[in-house]
Amino acid sequence: MPRVVHFEINASDPERASQFYESVFGWRSQKWEGPFDYWMITTGPDSEPGINGGFTRKDTPGVVNTIVVKSIDDSLAKVTDSGGKVVAPKMEIPGVGWLAYCVDTEGNPFGVMQSTT
Numbered sequence: 468m469p470r471v472v473h474f475e476i477n478a479s480d481p482e483r484a485s486q487f488y489e490s491v492f493g494w495r496s497q498k499w500e501g502p503f504d505y506w507m508i509t510t511g512p513d514s515e516p517g518i519n520g521g522f523t524r525k526d527t528p529g530v531v532n533t534i535v536v537k538s539i540d541d542s543l544a545k546v547t548d549s550g551g552k553v554v555a556p557k558m559e560i561p562g563v564g565w566l567a568y569c570v571d572t573e574g575n576p577f578g579v580m581q582s583t584t
Contacts (some may be wrong), residue, residue: 469542471534473522481506481522483524496522501561531568533578539565542579 478484485496485506499505499521506522536542539557546553554560555568556574564582571577581583 469536471532472518472535473578474518475523475531475533475578476508476520476523477527478530479520479524479526480568481524484522497515505551529576531576531578532579533566535582537581539567539579539581543567543569543580546579 476484476488481496481504482539485508488494488508489496495509497509499507499542504524508520510517510519519565520532538562543553543557550572553567557565557567559573560566563583566578566580568576568578
């Protein structure tokens with residue numbers, strides 16, 4: 468069954484957001500060395516329940532949960548067949564997998580990820 472495996476916090480100033488979440492919760496973040504501005508968030512040790520996430524540079528506040536699926540193409544078809552919308556088509560995240568962003572029937576954003584690892 469597909470599960471939430473990652474979250475993203477939109478931040479106009481990811482460095483400031485990183486300092487806030489580290490101060491409040493002890494979360495650690497590190498700038499990703501990939502092709503766009505992104506900061507990986509570690510919320511705790513892998514041996515404890517929970518998920519990790521990231522900060523992305525956006526001026527619209529909010530949180531986006533990403534759900535891992537076996538087939539991104541099948542899942543995107545199900546999204547549109549069920550009344551949702553694909554708002555950012557699938558894109559390759561090098562060394563990670565394929566990612567697309569959607570909104571559900573209520574306008575809530577979410578990501579769909581097919582891992583290549």
